[in-house]
Amino acid sequence: MQSMIRSEFRKLTTVRAPWLLLAAGPLLVVAGITGLAESGGNVHDPGTQRAAFAHTGLAAVFTLVFGILAVAGEYRHSTITDTYLSSPRRGRVVGAKLTVYALAGAVAGLASSGAALATTAAWWAARGGHLHLSAADAWLTLGGGVAANCALAAIGVGLGALIRNPAAAIATALAWFALIEGIAGQLLGPALARWLPFYATEALSRSSLSATARLLPQWGGALMLLAYTAAFAAAAVFTTLRRDVT
């Protein structure tokens, strides 16, 4: 298992694409907070500061795609053959990838939270406000955002293992994010909707995009995402990953 983890790290450090994808997170955060400040956000309102910090969680869209490519990308380039020859136990391959990608997702999340903090500080200073960093709220929002980056990378690994075709997996994830979950949420009603993966992500990262939904508590969101990660990865290991590699 240790050697698989080392090999997965080396896979990541020897190609460029994953790094471009992860670098997109902090860029999105800078742009988003700049937009918030420029569109007249009130820097004296603690709610605005929280909305600014919550951009960290939005960067998780990129760690999700990053995670999807862990397994699906290997099927696309047929490098999966090599991977399974080195580790015929396919469940272990997924385990190693979950470990490495969750860690990389967390590091990307840290970079995004740093970007959020720095960008917010700069704009608030320029507008004559000052940051409220003593409140637990600020750190729960930033920390939740980091956790969301980590969790969505892991969910991506499971989803990409289940679907195996990167384009299909990414399209599914983004359609779910942008469209389907909103509709499903309305059909289910708020009491059930909050268990869905992206409502859980909102709970964890405290980014209330859909203000109408009754979200889970932050820790509840974290647990739900853990459960989704386990469910996708287990489903993949017991279904699609057992198929013949030809």
Place this chain on the structure above:
Amino acid sequence: MPDIEVHGLTKTFGRVMAVRDLSFTAPAGKVTGLLGPNGSGKTTTLRIALGLVRPTAGEALIGGVRYGRLTRPRRVVGAMLESTGFHPGRRARDHLRVRAAADGIPPRRVDEVLGLAGLGAAARRPVRQFSLGMRQRLGLAAAMLGDPQVLILDEPANGLDPAGIAWLRGTLRDLAREGRTIVVASHVLGEVTRTVDHVVIVSAGELRFAGPLSDIGETHAALESAFLNLTAAPN
């Protein structure tokens, strides 16, 4: 050194029967040629032996165990398959370093096999820039990375230049002389007579002949006519 034994192997893909009750042994110390026309089930047989494809019936054993049960599979079995993939953006040397990490192989072995395969100068180029023959050489370097006792190669001469083919032949002969077990699947008979000791001929997934090459004839012409007779459609 381990033999490869195939016992009653059958594989169906939907309605296609790719391999049909196939049995043969590839003995240690010999180069075994797995020969047959396109679509005769050679690749499927090798993929089953490597645990990538699940047989419908029967089994393929390496030194008496299935591939999936080997503890350090890559130190025992080196493989190159037809569609072995490379990430186009990864450098050749990095491709092997990824493998070395997975298989617990010392890093200096990476440069060693790159040299053996004649890729020393191209080691730091991304695989995207490689010709078919260079990819094939990289695949062979990867197969030899773990200094395996068993080599399983699917159409290894594809795309190789004459120097590459001569090198491959010499390498396989040397490795067999050291007692290793080598299986080479091919539909090209040209090289076979000079490389293999033992032949297994399949057609439509079924065994048509298994035995020493000398039982068929040592010349290319003899092998070719035997091959055409053995693999001709019945009637």
